[in-house]
Each structure stands twice: as structure tokens, then as C-alpha cells.
Amino acid sequence: MTDLITVTTNPPDLARRFAAYPEKLQQEMERTTEQALHHVVGSVPEYPAQMPTAYRRTGTLGRSVGIGRPPDVFAVRRIGQGYKGVMGSNLSYAPYVIGTRTQSAVMRAKNWWTMRTAAERAAPGVIRLFEKMSERLAKWIAGRAL
Secondary structure, three states: OOOOOOOOOOOOOHHHHHHHOHHHHHHHHHHHHHHHHHHHHHOOOOOOOOOOOOOOOOOHHHHHOOOOOOOOEEEEEEEOOEEEEEEEOOOOOHHHHHOOOOOOHHHHHOOOOOHHHHHHHHHHHHHHHHHHHHHHHHHHHHHHOO
8 A cells, every 4th residue: 555545436426427516526525635634644643652862852743744733734636537635744854754665764663654654544534534425425416306
């Protein structure tokens, strides 16, 4: 698994069914994608235990990815027929500490988590959020057909 969480709606043609109601679909997709990002932020692990050293952590990285405050990067964007939610840190050293493909061997040896860890922890909840959205939209469109 990568640090991406991909959700496909069920039924798969839900977006096509909503062609006549683009505003409603956009509203639900943006809202649910934002909820999903908040869920991912809530899935970010705490710092691993610090090994004995004179260095004292500042907590800056944790705050930049949302531990105790909004993350540095938090955005919902429309891409083609879908939406993309992005969250993370703008710190220059973040890729070497928590990057999925760029984490340094030193950080790995110290048991630092990666963005993949957060994505894996969040995936079931994110999928549930979009399943609930699909159910809401299906009920909404069924009510419009009455």
C-alpha cells in the first residue's frame, strides 16, 4: 500500500447518475473528502519514544502534520471526475523523518512512523465515510425520482 487512499464509489456509476445534479455531488464530495482528511490527521501516530540523548524534541513535526493543531498542508481539490484530499507537512526535513519512500535509515531504526502508516490506519474509516456518502446520495436521488 502507498500513502494514498483511493475510494471508488458503489455503485461505480454514481457520478454519472448525478450528472443532472452537479452541485449536490460537488457539495457531498467536498464535505466527505474534508471529513476523510480530518480522519487521516486523527490517525497520525504519536512520536515514538525518544532514546536517551542530549537532544530535546521540539514537537514541530508533530504539530505540522496536525497533532494538536491543523496540519501545514490540508486541501481538497477537484481532479477530473473525482476529488483529491492532501494533508502533510511543509517542513524541509519531514520527508527524511516520515516520508513513505524517503525516510532515512536512521529514522527507520528509531521506529519513526511514515505517512504510509497514517494512511493504513485511516483507510478503513475513510472508506466508511465514503460508503455513508454514497448511501446518502443514493437515498437523495431516489427521493428526487418520486
